[in-house]
Amino acid sequence: MSNPTDQPAGVPADADPFAPRLGTAHRRGPEHSSVTSAALGRAALAAEARGVRKSFGDQVVLDGIDLDVVEGSVFALLGPNGSGKTTTVRILSTLLAADAGVIRVAGHEMVREADLVRAAIGVTGQFSAVDKLLTGQENLMMMADLAHLSRAGGRRRAAELLGRFDLSEAAGKMAATYSGGMSRRLDLAMTLVGAPRIVFLDEPTTGLDPRGRHVMWQIIRGLAADGVTILLTTQDLDEADQLADRVAVLDHGALVAEGSPEQLKARIPGGHIRLQFTDPQDLETAARLLTSAGRDDETLCLQVPGDGSVPALRALLDQLDQHAIDIESLSIHTPDLDDVFLAVTGHPTASEDTPR
């Protein structure tokens, strides 16, 4: 995830992967298209979508989406509520028919070979898909039966997943008694019983407390390390940054940006450290010292671009110290989804409550 090309300057302007996809001729330069087709060779794609459209009544939910998910990668669909994330996952996982477009998942054509697609994928939706009246063990054994494993094989797989997801103790309890985090882990464990090559996770951490979230992140990283292709949706830039190799930003049913998290973050001007002064003279001195900072004389503030990491903070504070500049307070503003949206769409996130 730590890519040396952290600086925006390192990305040539005409190779900007975040240029809007619609109506961009400059992306198809001769060198770049050959690089793209080599990197995204057909055999290496776990999922591939071209021109996917979906409307519910007169409401357009997906307005011509193209996706390439490379085998073994973690792909994040980032967007606010109502942007079409869940619809995309439902279409890719055979739950919903697209109105138009060509989709291949695990090398199989979505409509004609749905059962072959189903045999290759695992899906964990936004809403709990565990049987609450069965115990954790029984839920996993049911999935083993449906994955057509042998009795002994199923039992082995269930025990292994219960251990891996820290559910061994609760294995004999009805899932109705599970906490939110446990239930989510059981949900994902059920998805993995059949050892799917491609896993779809629709907002896997929504509603979890910070600890549950980190546990889920660890699990997802473990899956990725095992070579499983993961397509997840999230509203959280940090989550996409933490987990994904590639991020696509969805806005009102269209992909507005796509690239690595580093490339995405490089487009965001939002990350900064805000320094609050009491003395206008200090502000003056600091402003002359930190030339890249944005200055606000009315509130006696300086906004210093930066990611807010400890070394960056330490360097900044040392610098202020050396020049005997007093600051009243300091706050760190990390870029969030709103900043991404502002950067790539030119308008803030409008998460209307549109039906999924």
Added chain:
Amino acid sequence: MTATYAVRDTATMLRRNLRHMQRYPGVPLMMVFLPVMFLLLFVYVFGATLGNGLGHGLGGRGVYVNYVSPAIILLTVASSATATAVGVASDMTEGIIDRFRTMAIWRPSVLAGHVLGSMIQTLLAVAVVIGVALLAGFRPTAGAAGWLATAGFLAMITLALTWLGVALGVVAKTVGTASNTPMFLLLLVFLGSGFVPTASMAGGLRQFATYQPFTAFTDTVRDLLTSGPIGDHAAVSAAWCAGIAVTGYIWAMARYNRGPAAAPAQ
């Protein structure tokens, strides 16, 4: 391709539904409670008078319990549609159905598991209700063959009504709706030959009562258990059951399969 797993996947789903009944016995208990209440009401409250009406002033309670018990048995069978609809609808409102839909399993197995589970539940409930009827004075004259034929006949009706229940459950938007829509089946037991002869009913209603399926069902059970000659009710019943079962199955699968690759129901 997945049809090769039809038996295995249906068995898995059946196991799941039988566990549900064990863990949440409210529905099976209701299936016994309601018919037994009607039995006690009609035998001990209305029975003497209604029996006299049937037997030209000489019948009494003893005649009426024999007359009404087949209707009570059919009330139990009719309530199987409600139980199935509720089970299916509560499944449909949970994420688990979407999970099953994304798996390479035999497509109808989820619903077929509900049907088989409901049939087992219904036939157990019928056995209990018949037991109570016997205690209340029901004296069937059927031999072993008659009882066997009755069991088979009731299973046929249950199969048809549970597929209808599955369809009503898949279609229902909430569990509440699913528990209400199949109620009309219970009403049909009353608006037929179950509690009084259809000939005694008012004009238009009499026409309806004579030709609706539950009259054929009730008359056949009555013939089988009290060894009357089995008329053409049995054939009429079989035709009704085939029609209801096929309609329910096609309707249910069509709604369940909404999505790409609606695998043709094998």
